Amino acid sequence: MKKFLPVFLILIFLTSCKAAKTSDSFSAMNTFMTVSVYAPAKKGKVLCKKIHSRIDELEAVLSTTLLESDVHKLNNKKQLDFPVNKDLLTLLDFSREINKQTFGAFNPALYPVIREWGFTTGNYKIPDSSRLETLLANTDFSKIIFDENKVLLEFGMELDFGAVGKGYACDQAIEILKSNGVQSALLYFGGNIQTLGTKPDGSLWRVGIKNPWNNDSAVSLKVESKAVVTSGGYERFFELDGKRYIHIFDPKTGRPSQNDLESVTIVCESGTYADALSTALFVMGKEKAVEWWKTHQNFDFVLLTKERALVYSCGLEKIIEPLIDFSYIERIDF
Ligand code: FAD
Ligand code: MG
Secondary structure (H helix, E strand, O other): OOOHHHHHHHHHHHHHHOOEEEEEEEEEOOEEEEEEEEEOHHHHHHHHHHHHHHHHHHHHHHOOOOOOOHHHHHHHHOEEEOOOOHHHHHHHHHHHHHHHHOOOOOOOOOHHHHHHOOOOOOOOOOOOHHHHHHHHOOOOHHHOEEEOOEEEOOOOOOOOOOOOHHHHHHHHHHHHHHHOOOOOEEEEEOOEEEEEOOOOOOOOEEEEEEOOOOOOEEEEEEEOOOEEEEEEOOOOEEEEOOEEEEOOEEOOOOEEOOOOEEEEEEEEOOHHHHHHHHHHHHHHOHHHHHHHHHHHOOOEEEEEEOOOOEEEEHHHOOOEEEOOOOOOEEEEOO
16 A cells, blocks of 8 residues: 555646646626636636736726726826826827827727717717717827826826727736746637637637627637637617617717628737727728728738628638628638
């Protein structure tokens, strides 16, 4: 028996070191989140906890609804003093750049307009044109002054990082996992999916893009170490007199975005970039979105159009699989 004891202990040790799946699900940022980590069980548990508290920490800074958040304070007082929170500063920097690059289609300074329509408060209504014009006059993102010591908003300005916050949170979670030597993980933060490495057996992750016309998946993608982020108008909206008003807004008109797209999915390494672009390209509509991709080319996309077509960039050719009938399928080349 004595002879077998060390072998038995080694077996227990090896089993506890083996990458097992540890999952944690929780609600944060007004959405449902699931983290699945492949690591030795004890480590997996610790990392899931770490990620959950990092997400809570980010929400406490970025939320527009939590009274004590940095963004809430900024929106009320129009200024924040030293030291400006690092995550907020990173997102301000990033947003200024993407706002410029997308010719304003991505604009986290649109909050006064979005709130007027009742999003986040739930008091839905259709504002009149003159009210919208007044509010739109205070949505120029380039007018925000910020550095590590201060953030200054002009009178009437307010910020909302709803279009990019979950993507940033995914990137932060991936950083935690990578810096702890994890090679395999899957994050699901509402419409944001992010993968680290491959599945533990070395095969690619198979992720679905939601079917806007039904409650299943319309397309599947096989990916490795990629963010797959979708924006669409089919989940958050209100209806009045038979008309649907969605939560993604065209910053030029101050009205819910209305074009030929049902959803936009962006595939690239950065969750933050994918999140911002999924919103921006949704606002642009098919033709401008394709044009924008051709001039940038540092991501892939899947567009599901109102005429039930599937349009995708050539980089996805080998990993995309349609799961429903489309009116037509179009591959866009450089
Ligand atoms: P996305 O396309 O990624 O983003 C759309 C959202 O961005 C809109 O809902 C709007 O807020 C904003 N937006 C609309 N048009 C534009 C545009 N052109 N440019 C830039 N931004 C635009 N929701 C609540 O209802 N209550 C909450 O308390 C709440 N707390 C949150 C806290 C945090 C930290 C974050 C990041 C989000 C929170 N949300 C909350 C929002 C929610 O979780 C989603 O982020 C949001 O509803 C839309 O995400 P999406 O991925 O569906 O769409
Ligand atoms: Mg987005």
